[in-house]
Amino acid sequence: MSVPARLQAALGDWEGRNQLWFEPGSDAIECATTAEVRAEASGRMLAVRYQWSHDGKPCEGILLLGDDLKAGRCDAAWADSFHNGHRLMPLTGPAAGEGVPDLRGSYPAPPGPDWGWRITLEQPGADALLLRMYNITPDGTEALAVEASYSRRR
Template identity: 50%
Template sequence: MAKKEFEASKAEGAHRRLAAMAGDWEGTFKLWFEPGDPVCESKQTGSIRSVLGGRFLLHEYETEMNGEPISGIALYGHHLDGGTWEAAWGESFGTGTQLMYCTGPAAGGFNVLGSYGDGQGGPDWGWRTEIEQPDADTLVIVMTNISPDGEEAKAVETRYTRKR
Protein backbone atom coordinates (compact mmCIF):
# COMPACT_ATOMS: atom_id res chain seq x y z
CA MET A 1 0.00 0.00 0.00
CA ALA A 2 1.41 3.34 -1.00
CA LYS A 3 1.06 6.22 1.44
CA LYS A 4 -0.53 8.34 -1.30
CA GLU A 5 -3.29 5.76 -1.88
CA PHE A 6 -4.00 5.51 1.84
CA GLU A 7 -4.21 9.28 2.25
CA ALA A 8 -6.62 9.43 -0.72
CA SER A 9 -8.76 6.70 0.86
CA LYS A 10 -8.88 8.62 4.16
CA ALA A 11 -9.89 11.80 2.30
CA GLU A 12 -12.45 10.42 -0.16
CA GLY A 13 -12.65 6.63 -0.04
CA ALA A 14 -13.29 3.59 2.11
CA HIS A 15 -11.21 4.78 5.05
CA ARG A 16 -13.25 7.96 5.20
CA ARG A 17 -16.39 5.78 5.39
CA LEU A 18 -14.83 3.81 8.22
CA ALA A 19 -13.87 7.00 10.10
CA ALA A 20 -17.50 8.18 9.95
CA MET A 21 -18.48 5.18 12.10
CA ALA A 22 -16.17 6.16 14.98
CA GLY A 23 -17.91 7.24 18.16
CA ASP A 24 -19.87 6.08 21.16
CA TRP A 25 -23.10 4.27 20.39
CA GLU A 26 -26.19 2.87 22.14
CA GLY A 27 -29.13 0.94 20.82
CA THR A 28 -30.75 -2.46 20.60
CA PHE A 29 -29.40 -5.96 20.07
CA LYS A 30 -31.68 -8.67 18.69
CA LEU A 31 -30.75 -12.35 18.42
CA TRP A 32 -32.39 -15.13 16.41
CA PHE A 33 -31.66 -18.86 16.56
CA GLU A 34 -34.22 -19.60 13.84
CA PRO A 35 -36.54 -17.54 11.60
CA GLY A 36 -39.43 -15.80 13.34
CA ASP A 37 -39.39 -13.64 16.43
CA PRO A 38 -36.04 -12.93 18.07
CA VAL A 39 -35.22 -14.98 21.17
CA CYS A 40 -33.61 -11.95 22.76
CA GLU A 41 -33.84 -8.18 22.57
CA SER A 42 -31.54 -6.14 24.80
CA LYS A 43 -29.86 -2.79 25.12
CA GLN A 44 -26.37 -2.64 23.58
CA THR A 45 -23.66 -0.05 24.02
CA GLY A 46 -20.60 0.21 21.85
CA SER A 47 -17.48 2.21 21.30
CA ILE A 48 -15.96 2.38 17.84
CA ARG A 49 -12.62 4.07 17.52
CA SER A 50 -10.10 4.61 14.81
CA VAL A 51 -6.78 2.82 15.42
CA LEU A 52 -3.38 2.69 13.75
CA GLY A 53 -3.65 6.08 12.09
CA GLY A 54 -7.08 5.42 10.58
CA ARG A 55 -6.22 2.05 9.05
CA PHE A 56 -8.79 0.17 11.12
CA LEU A 57 -11.75 0.58 13.45
CA LEU A 58 -11.91 -1.18 16.81
CA HIS A 59 -15.49 -1.91 17.90
CA GLU A 60 -15.98 -2.88 21.55
CA TYR A 61 -19.50 -3.62 22.76
CA GLU A 62 -21.58 -4.94 25.63
CA THR A 63 -25.08 -6.39 25.73
CA GLU A 64 -26.83 -9.30 27.44
CA MET A 65 -28.95 -12.35 26.79
CA ASN A 66 -31.39 -13.50 29.47
CA GLY A 67 -29.50 -11.51 32.09
CA GLU A 68 -26.10 -12.95 31.13
CA PRO A 69 -23.57 -10.35 29.97
CA ILE A 70 -22.08 -10.53 26.48
CA SER A 71 -19.04 -8.53 25.45
CA GLY A 72 -17.25 -8.49 22.15
CA ILE A 73 -14.69 -6.88 19.91
CA ALA A 74 -14.39 -6.50 16.18
CA LEU A 75 -11.66 -5.02 14.02
CA TYR A 76 -12.91 -3.58 10.71
CA GLY A 77 -10.76 -2.50 7.80
CA HIS A 78 -10.40 -1.97 4.11
CA HIS A 79 -7.45 -3.65 2.41
CA LEU A 80 -6.45 -1.29 -0.38
CA ASP A 81 -4.07 -3.68 -2.16
CA GLY A 82 -6.52 -6.58 -1.97
CA GLY A 83 -9.58 -4.49 -2.79
CA THR A 84 -11.52 -6.04 0.09
CA TRP A 85 -13.35 -5.20 3.28
CA GLU A 86 -12.00 -7.23 6.21
CA ALA A 87 -13.04 -8.01 9.76
CA ALA A 88 -11.93 -10.09 12.73
CA TRP A 89 -14.56 -10.71 15.39
CA GLY A 90 -14.66 -12.40 18.77
CA GLU A 91 -17.03 -12.30 21.71
CA SER A 92 -17.86 -13.98 24.98
CA PHE A 93 -20.99 -15.65 23.57
CA GLY A 94 -21.10 -16.37 19.84
CA THR A 95 -17.52 -17.17 18.88
CA GLY A 96 -16.27 -18.92 22.01
CA THR A 97 -12.47 -18.93 21.70
CA GLN A 98 -12.46 -18.51 17.92
CA LEU A 99 -11.60 -15.32 16.10
CA MET A 100 -13.75 -15.22 13.00
CA TYR A 101 -11.97 -13.72 10.01
CA CYS A 102 -14.19 -12.29 7.29
CA THR A 103 -13.59 -10.69 3.90
CA GLY A 104 -15.71 -9.26 1.13
CA PRO A 105 -15.37 -7.33 -2.12
CA ALA A 106 -14.78 -3.58 -1.90
CA ALA A 107 -17.67 -2.81 -4.24
CA GLY A 108 -20.68 -1.47 -2.37
CA GLY A 109 -20.92 -1.19 1.38
CA PHE A 110 -19.25 -3.10 4.19
CA ASN A 111 -20.24 -6.72 3.57
CA VAL A 112 -17.94 -9.55 4.70
CA LEU A 113 -18.24 -13.32 4.88
CA GLY A 114 -16.60 -15.71 7.31
CA SER A 115 -17.22 -19.23 8.51
CA TYR A 116 -17.29 -21.33 11.66
CA GLY A 117 -17.43 -25.01 12.54
CA ASP A 118 -20.42 -26.67 14.14
CA GLY A 119 -18.31 -28.02 17.03
CA GLN A 120 -19.08 -31.61 16.06
CA GLY A 121 -16.86 -32.09 13.01
CA GLY A 122 -19.55 -31.27 10.46
CA PRO A 123 -19.25 -28.87 7.54
CA ASP A 124 -18.61 -25.19 8.19
CA TRP A 125 -21.42 -22.66 8.39
CA GLY A 126 -21.16 -19.22 6.81
CA TRP A 127 -21.52 -15.92 8.65
CA ARG A 128 -22.10 -12.64 6.84
CA THR A 129 -21.74 -9.24 8.52
CA GLU A 130 -23.14 -6.13 6.86
CA ILE A 131 -22.75 -2.63 8.23
CA GLU A 132 -24.81 0.30 7.00
CA GLN A 133 -24.69 3.91 8.12
CA PRO A 134 -27.83 5.54 6.70
CA ASP A 135 -26.93 8.85 8.36
CA ALA A 136 -24.19 10.23 10.61
CA ASP A 137 -25.98 9.24 13.82
CA THR A 138 -27.32 5.79 12.88
CA LEU A 139 -25.43 2.53 12.45
CA VAL A 140 -27.03 -0.84 11.60
CA ILE A 141 -25.10 -4.10 11.87
CA VAL A 142 -26.80 -7.24 10.54
CA MET A 143 -25.29 -10.71 10.83
CA THR A 144 -26.67 -13.59 8.79
CA ASN A 145 -26.16 -17.29 9.46
CA ILE A 146 -25.67 -19.44 6.35
CA SER A 147 -26.18 -23.20 6.63
CA PRO A 148 -23.86 -25.62 4.80
CA ASP A 149 -26.75 -26.05 2.32
CA GLY A 150 -26.78 -22.30 1.61
CA GLU A 151 -29.94 -21.41 3.54
CA GLU A 152 -29.69 -17.92 5.04
CA ALA A 153 -31.34 -16.59 8.20
CA LYS A 154 -30.88 -13.36 10.12
CA ALA A 155 -29.01 -14.11 13.34
CA VAL A 156 -28.16 -10.71 14.87
CA GLU A 157 -29.28 -7.15 14.34
CA THR A 158 -27.79 -4.20 16.19
CA ARG A 159 -29.32 -0.77 15.66
CA TYR A 160 -27.21 1.99 17.12
CA THR A 161 -27.78 5.68 17.67
CA ARG A 162 -24.80 7.92 18.29
CA LYS A 163 -24.51 9.06 21.92
CA ARG A 164 -24.44 12.81 22.43
Protein backbone atom coordinates (compact mmCIF):
# COMPACT_ATOMS: atom_id res chain seq x y z
CA MET A 1 0.00 0.00 0.00
CA SER A 2 1.05 3.56 -0.57
CA VAL A 3 -0.35 7.08 -0.50
CA PRO A 4 -1.76 7.89 -3.95
CA ALA A 5 1.01 9.88 -5.65
CA ARG A 6 -1.29 12.69 -6.73
CA LEU A 7 -2.27 13.33 -3.09
CA GLN A 8 1.25 13.56 -1.64
CA ALA A 9 0.98 17.35 -1.89
CA ALA A 10 -2.32 17.34 0.04
CA LEU A 11 -0.58 16.69 3.34
CA GLY A 12 -1.32 19.53 5.76
CA ASP A 13 -4.15 21.47 7.37
CA TRP A 14 -7.21 22.70 5.52
CA GLU A 15 -10.33 24.84 6.08
CA GLY A 16 -13.38 25.54 3.97
CA ARG A 17 -17.09 25.02 3.41
CA ASN A 18 -19.11 21.83 3.64
CA GLN A 19 -22.36 21.36 1.71
CA LEU A 20 -24.82 18.58 2.56
CA TRP A 21 -27.81 17.49 0.47
CA PHE A 22 -30.49 15.16 1.80
CA GLU A 23 -32.37 14.93 -1.50
CA PRO A 24 -31.31 15.56 -5.10
CA GLY A 25 -32.38 19.06 -6.14
CA SER A 26 -32.83 20.30 -2.57
CA ASP A 27 -30.96 23.29 -1.18
CA ALA A 28 -27.59 22.53 0.34
CA ILE A 29 -27.08 22.81 4.08
CA GLU A 30 -23.78 24.66 4.51
CA CYS A 31 -21.30 24.95 7.35
CA ALA A 32 -17.62 25.56 8.01
CA THR A 33 -15.28 22.57 7.89
CA THR A 34 -11.66 21.82 8.70
CA ALA A 35 -9.49 18.88 7.70
CA GLU A 36 -6.10 17.41 8.49
CA VAL A 37 -4.38 15.24 5.89
CA ARG A 38 -1.54 13.08 7.21
CA ALA A 39 0.60 10.19 6.03
CA GLU A 40 0.19 7.16 8.30
CA ALA A 41 1.78 3.74 8.69
CA SER A 42 5.26 4.87 7.62
CA GLY A 43 3.82 6.75 4.66
CA ARG A 44 1.85 3.82 3.30
CA MET A 45 -1.58 5.29 4.03
CA LEU A 46 -3.26 8.66 3.82
CA ALA A 47 -5.56 9.76 6.65
CA VAL A 48 -8.07 12.55 6.12
CA ARG A 49 -9.62 13.68 9.40
CA TYR A 50 -12.35 16.29 9.05
CA GLN A 51 -14.75 18.24 11.26
CA TRP A 52 -18.02 19.92 10.37
CA SER A 53 -21.42 20.55 12.01
CA HIS A 54 -25.11 19.90 11.46
CA ASP A 55 -27.84 21.81 13.30
CA GLY A 56 -25.17 23.26 15.57
CA LYS A 57 -23.88 19.83 16.62
CA PRO A 58 -20.24 18.96 15.91
CA CYS A 59 -19.59 16.06 13.52
CA GLU A 60 -16.33 14.44 12.51
CA GLY A 61 -15.07 11.80 10.15
CA ILE A 62 -11.99 9.96 9.01
CA LEU A 63 -11.01 8.42 5.70
CA LEU A 64 -7.97 6.13 5.67
CA LEU A 65 -6.81 5.06 2.23
CA GLY A 66 -3.91 3.55 0.37
CA ASP A 67 -3.06 2.36 -3.13
CA ASP A 68 -2.21 -1.30 -3.68
CA LEU A 69 -0.48 -0.76 -7.00
CA LYS A 70 0.35 -4.47 -7.49
CA ALA A 71 -3.32 -5.38 -7.16
CA GLY A 72 -4.40 -2.29 -9.11
CA ARG A 73 -6.78 -1.01 -6.47
CA CYS A 74 -7.20 1.63 -3.79
CA ASP A 75 -8.64 0.44 -0.48
CA ALA A 76 -10.16 2.65 2.19
CA ALA A 77 -12.06 2.65 5.46
CA TRP A 78 -14.43 5.49 6.32
CA ALA A 79 -16.30 6.52 9.44
CA ASP A 80 -18.36 9.65 10.04
CA SER A 81 -20.24 10.46 13.25
CA PHE A 82 -23.23 11.76 11.26
CA HIS A 83 -23.39 9.56 8.17
CA ASN A 84 -22.67 6.03 9.34
CA GLY A 85 -22.99 6.02 13.13
CA HIS A 86 -20.91 3.29 14.73
CA ARG A 87 -20.21 1.48 11.47
CA LEU A 88 -16.90 1.45 9.61
CA MET A 89 -17.47 1.39 5.84
CA PRO A 90 -14.93 -0.40 3.66
CA LEU A 91 -14.51 1.14 0.20
CA THR A 92 -12.50 0.15 -2.82
CA GLY A 93 -11.78 1.42 -6.30
CA PRO A 94 -9.12 1.37 -8.99
CA ALA A 95 -5.61 2.35 -7.90
CA ALA A 96 -5.46 6.13 -7.90
CA GLY A 97 -1.76 6.45 -8.74
CA GLU A 98 -1.57 9.84 -10.44
CA GLY A 99 -5.37 10.09 -10.65
CA VAL A 100 -8.21 10.76 -8.23
CA PRO A 101 -9.28 8.10 -5.72
CA ASP A 102 -12.78 6.95 -6.72
CA LEU A 103 -13.96 4.69 -3.92
CA ARG A 104 -17.18 2.72 -3.55
CA GLY A 105 -18.83 1.05 -0.60
CA SER A 106 -22.33 0.23 0.55
CA TYR A 107 -24.56 0.47 3.60
CA PRO A 108 -27.68 -1.38 4.77
CA ALA A 109 -31.07 0.31 4.22
CA PRO A 110 -33.60 -2.12 5.71
CA PRO A 111 -36.10 -3.33 4.80
CA GLY A 112 -34.81 -2.86 1.24
CA PRO A 113 -31.53 -3.68 -0.46
CA ASP A 114 -28.24 -2.00 0.40
CA TRP A 115 -27.47 1.46 -0.97
CA GLY A 116 -24.13 2.52 -2.39
CA TRP A 117 -21.76 5.27 -1.28
CA ARG A 118 -19.00 6.81 -3.39
CA ILE A 119 -16.15 9.05 -2.21
CA THR A 120 -13.70 11.02 -4.35
CA LEU A 121 -10.78 13.08 -3.11
CA GLU A 122 -8.88 15.41 -5.40
CA GLN A 123 -6.44 18.25 -5.21
CA PRO A 124 -7.25 20.57 -8.13
CA GLY A 125 -4.48 22.99 -7.13
CA ALA A 126 -1.63 23.28 -4.64
CA ASP A 127 -3.85 25.09 -2.14
CA ALA A 128 -7.19 23.42 -2.90
CA LEU A 129 -8.69 20.12 -1.79
CA LEU A 130 -12.10 18.71 -2.74
CA LEU A 131 -13.88 15.87 -0.95
CA ARG A 132 -17.11 14.62 -2.55
CA MET A 133 -19.51 11.92 -1.38
CA TYR A 134 -22.35 10.46 -3.43
CA ASN A 135 -25.37 8.42 -2.41
CA ILE A 136 -26.26 5.62 -4.85
CA THR A 137 -29.72 4.05 -4.95
CA PRO A 138 -30.09 0.27 -5.40
CA ASP A 139 -30.92 0.89 -9.09
CA GLY A 140 -27.60 2.75 -9.57
CA THR A 141 -28.85 6.36 -9.57
CA GLU A 142 -26.13 8.56 -8.09
CA ALA A 143 -26.62 11.92 -6.35
CA LEU A 144 -24.13 14.27 -4.72
CA ALA A 145 -24.64 14.13 -0.93
CA VAL A 146 -21.59 16.03 0.39
CA GLU A 147 -19.10 18.43 -1.12
CA ALA A 148 -16.36 19.85 1.08
CA SER A 149 -14.17 22.48 -0.59
CA TYR A 150 -10.97 23.28 1.28
CA SER A 151 -8.19 25.84 1.08
CA ARG A 152 -4.82 25.28 2.67
CA ARG A 153 -4.68 26.76 6.17
CA ARG A 154 -1.87 29.28 6.51
